[in-house]
Amino acid sequence: MLTIAEHQFSSRLFTGTGKFSNSQQMLSSLEASGSELVTMAMKRLDLKSRGDDLLGPLLESGVKLLPNTSGAYTAKEAILAARLAREALQTPWLKLEIHPDPRYLLPDPIETLAAAEVLVKEGFVVLPYVHADPVLCKRLEEIGCAAVMPLAAPIGSNQGLQxxxxxxxxxxxxxxxxxxxxxxxxxxxxxLAMELGADAVLVNTAIAVASDPQAMALAFKLAVEAGRMAYLAGLGGQSIAAIASSPMTDFLNAGA
Amino acid sequence: MLTIAEHQFSSRLFTGTGKFSNSQQMLSSLEASGSELVTMAMKRLDLKSRGDDLLGPLLESGVKLLPNTSGAYTAKEAILAARLAREALQTPWLKLEIHPDPRYLLPDPIETLAAAEVLVKEGFVVLPYVHADPVLCKRLEEIGCAAVMPLAAPIGSNQGLQxxxxxxxxxxxxxxxxxxxxxxxxxxxxxLAMELGADAVLVNTAIAVASDPQAMALAFKLAVEAGRMAYLAGLGGQSIAAIASSPMTDFLNAGA
Amino acid sequence: MLTIAEHQFSSRLFTGTGKFSNSQQMLSSLEASGSELVTMAMKRLDLKSRGDDLLGPLLESGVKLLPNTSGAYTAKEAILAARLAREALQTPWLKLEIHPDPRYLLPDPIETLAAAEVLVKEGFVVLPYVHADPVLCKRLEEIGCAAVMPLAAPIGSNQGLQxxxxxxxxxxxxxxxxxxxxxxxxxxxxxLAMELGADAVLVNTAIAVASDPQAMALAFKLAVEAGRMAYLAGLGGQSIAAIASSPMTDFLNAGA
Amino acid sequence: MLTIAEHQFSSRLFTGTGKFSNSQQMLSSLEASGSELVTMAMKRLDLKSRGDDLLGPLLESGVKLLPNTSGAYTAKEAILAARLAREALQTPWLKLEIHPDPRYLLPDPIETLAAAEVLVKEGFVVLPYVHADPVLCKRLEEIGCAAVMPLAAPIGSNQGLQxxxxxxxxxxxxxxxxxxxxxxxxxxxxxLAMELGADAVLVNTAIAVASDPQAMALAFKLAVEAGRMAYLAGLGGQSIAAIASSPMTDFLNAGA
Known part of the structure; x- marks a missing residue:
């Protein structure tokens, strides 16, 4: 079981609500994924009503919602968005995203740390989205973030573990x-991320844009389980030379 | 379902019997893998008796045996080994392996094609192990091989899809x-191999040398299913720039 | 010509003074490299005398010295080191390095930006060593850094453009x-870095630890020139399929 | 110096004549490359006259011509083309290319070995173009080929050392x-090919399709020299952790 901020997850595949062609497809895909933590941008919420066709079913499904601050350019904007999200959704959990660059949506390390410091003090469970910068991740951990979310490649690029x-x-x-x-x-x-020892992965675009999102969600579910299982089962090392799995044999004499 | 030479397989993970620390571990790992086709070197067979502790349980398990000619240096040696295998195991199925180089165990294209021509004519179901050489694979197909088995990297190197x-x-x-x-x-x-559209993969060393081979076998089972499912579900393309999964939002106005 | 802070460089290969087995080897390698900018850690200087066997010849060689703050864990330490360096070497040029992690020596984005802000205001020509973080690089540019120095891989790892x-x-x-x-x-x-459009590269370890550092320095000189020249000459794109350089021919009829 | 079939080359960059937009551009590029061995498809020759605008200047330039059998689908066609080439150009040197596949132009290992056996016996200096198949290369060496020419990636794909x-x-x-x-x-x-220990490289498309082929030819010349020099100078190994080139310092005390 994965534990984040004292909350336990049996699935290590986290997902998101973006880019699906419609709500029904999104809901069936999330269900197929087995995900227990789903991130969503504030814009997607009708904050005045929980009765819309997205939020209601999501809440009923029992998944934990992880509002994110996508769209924030600065710490100040992200902090404001976080407070609105907490009020609207009654959850202190937050994916902190601050990306001033509209082309690659890469996160801002300075604003992210600044916002995280404020939000942690305000009682948020902060999961910051960051560049794969080990020193920054360590600092975010030290100020009390509940997890770190380093990127594999630019958002939506589908380029894998660069x-x-x-x-x-x-x-x-x-x-x-x-x-x-x-x-x-x-x-x-x-x-691969799980084989390297990651605790979880967050996947959204790759599921949402598949020809069959529901089947792709299940494929990711199995792959995450496979990677975690392999990590625990102890992967063998790599070698340059071949090592025969069927060693040199004396079969030519075997029938003699 | 995968069909090879009119035989249907529901599992696309093929395995082998080499390098396990003992027979019991091997049998439980093969079972966990769900594999329906298992390759074994002739040396591993006690050809005089089906009662040994390896072959008997294997045959009882219902898996299809795929004898291989590992250890053969030439077409002549491989053909001889193939005939012995057919007689001993009462199966025309054969993984044709000819690798004269003891260090990297890389296959010989010339000897492999020559042996395959003879063996196909003799009624064998030939699955040749070859370098990832598209022209050679085409020629092997044209002379009647039932499948082709190109390598990802040297045998036992665990280096992945080089x-x-x-x-x-x-x-x-x-x-x-x-x-x-x-x-x-x-x-x-x-x-990844399955995502690229491969019909199946053969894995032996990576399972056998894991700290927990049985768990690793199950991990591979899930991964192969995931990859196949993703291939069928239609993977999205890659892009250089980011494409927001949580698009730029107007959340700052959302609560107004 | 490359211009940094109004200073022109005809060589785009910058080097350093670390890890050479002796001073003579270092000096001959730097000469072979053609480098016009050489970084050195403060420790290597005998700050009380310019007559030591390293600094004297370096200054005589006409290269521009680029003191660095390697060893600083915080902005405060780096700022202090920078001021000492300026006083000792009478140069406002500074490679700003702050890496709190002793194992991977990865730079701290927060401390680096904080120190850079102070040092730029004090008139330093600041070249910060940073993770390959595009947003951070942009911020450093905006506060007045003269260049940015993103990493290809951990210092001294020789792993290339990760x-x-x-x-x-x-x-x-x-x-x-x-x-x-x-x-x-x-x-x-x-x-490759130059082909991608980098303005310069800094190489130290790979030259210093070569069996023949002087020859390796010359090899890097040529490679940097080659990469820059290729960038300017317009590299062709990549394609998946082959495109014949010797197109399908009618040579069989040619002699008829 | 590189020696092939008792002929010495001071340049390790071999080139070709394909894809240039005109003959003058080709000639000036070949000159800039410093190449001493230039391959050309038979089609490009006007076999009845050495006075054409391509062959004449090439011969005058003093480079060694390496006719190739590009376009041959079988050993038989390649052998015929080789004999025509020898007669027309009065050289036994031959780049043996047999690629039946029109899309990727990948070489046929079986036909190539068969043709090479005949041509070596007829006194040709055979340089076969092959897949990067170590066993095949060894066999070609054993039957007397003067060198082997394994591919880095499909012809003209510009994809580098796959x-x-x-x-x-x-x-x-x-x-x-x-x-x-x-x-x-x-x-x-x-x-990189030279750093790995290759004896030479053959480059055609990347030079011919550059915006400025002449400058690109010079860039390749320098790069090949750099790679060879680095190979001889003894490249250092890679490490996972960082190894400081500017080791941890006591500079903070240095000025005290």
Missing amino acids: TRDFLKIIIEQSQVPVIVDAGIGRPSDAA | TRDFLKIIIEQSQVPVIVDAGIGRPSDAA | TRDFLKIIIEQSQVPVIVDAGIGRPSDAA | TRDFLKIIIEQSQVPVIVDAGIGRPSDAA
Whole structure:
């Protein structure tokens, strides 16, 4: 079981609500994924009513909602969005996203740390989305973030674990859960992140844009389980030379 | 369902019997893998008796045995081994392996094609282990091989899909099933091969040398299913720039 | 010509003084490299005398010295070191390095920005060593840094351009020179950085630890020139399929 | 100096004549490259006259011509083309290319070995273009080929050293020169091939399709020299952790 801020998760696949072609498809995909933590941008909420066709069913499904501050350019904007989210959804959980760059949506390390410091003090359970920067992750852990969410590649790029070697350092050094976020394009990417020792992955685009999102959600579910299982089962090392699995044999004499 | 030579397989994970620390571990791992096709070197068989502790349980388990010619240096040796295997195991199925190089165990294209021509004519169901050489795979298909087994990396190296771009060409061009063999070190490698469109993968070393082979076998089972499912579900393309899954929002006005 | 803070460089290969087995080897290697900017840690200076066997010849060689703050854990320590360096060497140029982590020596984004803000105001020509974080690079540019020095891989790891895709974004977005620093292990890595459009590279370990540092320095010199020249000459794109350089011919009829 | 079939080359960059927009551009690029061995398809020759605008100047330039059999689908066609080439150009040197696949132009291992056996016996200096297949390369060496030319990636794809790990095995095992051919898209690719220990590289498309082919030719010249020099100078190993080039310092006390 994965524990974040004293909350236990049996699924290590976190998902999001963006880019699905309609709400029904989103809901059936999230169900197929087995995900217990689902992030959503504030814009997607009709904050005045829980009765809309998205939020109501999501809440009924029993998943934990993780509002995010996507769209915030500065710490100040993110803090304001966080407070609105807490009030609207009655949850202190927050995915902190601050990305001033409209093209690559890469996170701002300075604003993110500044906002995290304020929000942690205000009692938020802060999960910051950051570059795969081991020193920044360590600082976010030290000021009380509940987990860190380093990126694999730019959001929505489906490019896989471009930051692999830095993710390994983050995993090695972190005392809080490491959730690999952004850029995971295939189930094999998710499996690899888990094999490296990540505690969870967050996948949204790759599921939402698949031809069959529900089947893709299930594929990611299996891949995350496979990767975690392999990590626990002890992966063998790599070697340059071949090592025969069917060693040189004396079969030519075997029938003699 | 995968069909090879009119035989149907519901599992796309093929395995082998090498390198396990004992027979019991091997049998429980093969069971966990769900594999329906298991390759074994002739040496491992006590050809005079089906009552040994390996072959008997294997046959009882209902898996299809795929004897291989590992250890053969030439077409002549491989053909002889194939005939012995058919007689001993009463199966025309054969994994054709000819690797004269003791260090990297890389297959010989010339001897392999020559042996395959003879063995196909003799009624064998030939599955040749080859370099990821698209032209060679095409020729093996044309002379009647039931499938092709291009390598991902040297046998036992656990290095993953080093030949990725050539595997894609082979998959694109092949009219017979493509089974990615050798070098698959992690479940994520197996998932990736399936995502690329491979029909099956063969994994042995990575399972056998894991700290917990049974758990690793199950991890590979899930990963292969995940990869196949993702292939069918239609993977999205990659992009250089980010594409927001939580698009730029007007949340700051949302509560107004 | 590369211009940084109104200073012109004809060589785009920057070097350092660390890890050489002796001073003579260092000096001959720096000469072979053609480098016009050489970084050195404060420790290496005998600050009371310019007559030591390292600093004297370096100053005589005409290269521009770039003192660095390696060893600083915080902005405060780095600022103090910078002031000492300026006084000792009579240069406002500074490579700002703050890495609290003793194992990977990865830079701290928060302390680096904080120190840079102070030092720029004090008139330093600040070249900060940073993670390949495009947003951080942009902020450092905006507060007046003369260039940015994103890392390719951990210092001294010789692992090459692990951060390649992020370096491309930094190069695309930056208005100040981009100097790829740390992790460049081979001349081909340096050439690739230049082909991607980097303005310069800094190489130290790979030269210093070579069996023949002087020859390696010359190899890096040529590789940097090659990479820059290729960038200017307009590299062709990549394609999946082959495109014949010797197109399908009618040579069989040619002699008829 | 590189020696192939008792002929010495001071340049390790081999080139070709395909894809240039005109003959003058080709000639000036070849001159800038410093190449002493230039391959050309038979089609490009006006076999009845040495006075055409391509062959005449090429011959006058003093480079060694390496006719190739591009366009041949079978050993038989290649052998015929080789004989025509020898007669027309009065050279026994031959780049043996047999690629039946029109899309990827990948070489046929079976036909190539069969043709090479005949041509070696007829006194040709055979340089076969092959997949990066270590066993095939060894067989070609054993029957008397003067060198082997394994591919880096499909011809004209500019994708670089996709076959890197197999090239390393070929280089380790080969007793004849190894010339990396096809797919080299950037000077950094050429440098890397040389750093790995290749004896030479053949580059055509990447030079011919550059915006400025002459400058690109010079860039490749420098890169090949850099890579060779680095190979001889003894490249350092890679490490996971950082190793400070500017070691932890006591500079804070230095000025006291």
